[in-house]
Amino acid sequence: MRRAPHPRGLLLRVAEREIESWLLADHEAMVALIGAPVRKRLPDQPDTLADPKAFLLNLVKKAGRDVRWDILPEAGAIASKGLGYNDRLCDLVRT
Numbered sequence: 001m002r003r004a005p006h007p008r009g010l011l012l013r014v015a016e017r018e019i020e021s022w023l024l025a026d027h028e029a030m031v032a033l034i035g036a037p038v039r040k041r042l043p044d045q046p047d048t049l050a051d052p053k054a055f056l057l058n059l060v061k062k063a064g065r066d067v068r069w070d071i072l073p074e075a076g077a078i079a080s081k082g083l084g085y086n087d088r089l090c091d092l093v094r095t
Helices: 019-025 027-034 036-041 052-060 065-071 085-094
Strands: none
Touching (some): 019 052, 027 085, 052 065
């Protein structure tokens, strides 16, 4: 069976641990979500992070208030993430 050549510039990444590693691999989306200063802190190989979700939550501390409000947990909350975490990240994936 003959295989078609891969499109030029094709880069396929599959999240191994958490979907957050897949999100962190999309540097343009992370810059759009958090802001340009975060670009220097984005990992080249997010699947190697021990805890991609914690890494993402730490980056979001530098984001604008509305993003922080959605993604980060309230002070003293039992939850590990904010109430709008899934909505905000699902929107990021869709767009």
